[in-house]
Amino acid sequence: QVQLVESGGGLVQAGGSLRLSCAASASRFSTYTMAWFRQAPQKEREFVGRITWSGSSTNYADSVKGRFTLSRDNAKNIMYLQMNGLKPEDTAVYYCALSWYSMADNTSSLYNYWGQGTQVTVSS
Secondary structure: OOOEEEEOOEEEEOOOOEEEEEEEOOOOHHHOEEEEEEEOOOOOOEEEEEEOOOOOOEEEOOOOOOOEEEEEEOOOOEEEEEEOOOOHHHOEEEEEEEEOOOOOOOOHHHOOEEOOOEEEEEEO
């Protein structure tokens, strides 16, 4: 059974930075596509970004492109989301997700495991 545990959320002022981590218990972590999604109050869950198994390819939602950066350390089974230039509209619960499917993109149904989420609050 795969477990994903997010950490690093918190309260930050607009323009600030946070780094989220997602630790995975998966034995073959280095073979899986990983992603971040987020959900703000009264809104649908939305895609933030995804990273391929090797870390060589990343994709981002337009709303975070140029401000957020995905990376992963396969030796430690951890994925990171560096968030810079945070805005109040980035306030949400952030979830990491794992997909067995190498071509998984921004479609949440393609992800097999999800973490419990970590709250990010950006004050104006």
